[in-house]
Amino acid sequence: MALHSNMRIAMAAGLIVLADQVTKYLVQRHLPYMREWIVVDGFFKLVHWGNTGAAWSLFREHNEVLALISVLALVVLFLGRRHFESGTATGQIALGLLFGGIVGNLIDRVHEDRRHVIDFIRFYVNQRGGGEIGFPAFNVADSAICIGVGLLFLLSWRNGRAQNPAGEASA
Secondary structure (H helix, E strand, O other): OHHHHHHHHHHHHHHHHHHHHHHHHHHHOOOOOOOOEEEEEEOEEEEEEEEEEOHOOOOOOOHHHHHHHHHHHHHHHHOOHHHOOOOOOHHHHHHHHHHHHHHHHHHHHHHOOOOEEEEEEEEEEEEOOOEEOOOOOOOOOHHOOOHHHHHHHHHHHHHHHHOOOOOOOOO
């Protein structure tokens, strides 16, 4: 693996961590905890919520276990990065997004004053009769992880198709 490959991964990861932590800092500074600011009524708002769980608040109140899982995921991804990057800039950026997203949320989990991930982006729609339904709140790190995983899936699918062109029977 060439040095420029590792550098591209590190730069993407660094940019994600920076963007994630700066946006979370701004939310903490300008929006009180558990408060919301409606940006587009019935569609988008900024919130300041804490999440001690994983995606969609699964495994809530298991922050320490999730921090350990994050560290293990970083180690496994780092050691196996050659298998994921597929020698392309897209694969390297995808890994950088994953590393940056995991580190960004890990910083929140171990930060002495928080001990939870800060989520602040919320898309929703108002229901008739009151209330709302929407996508769970998320942050820059969550977005980077999802995009990174999506890119790796696409690269894997594309590489699989290239190795087994349509029409060939698989044994």
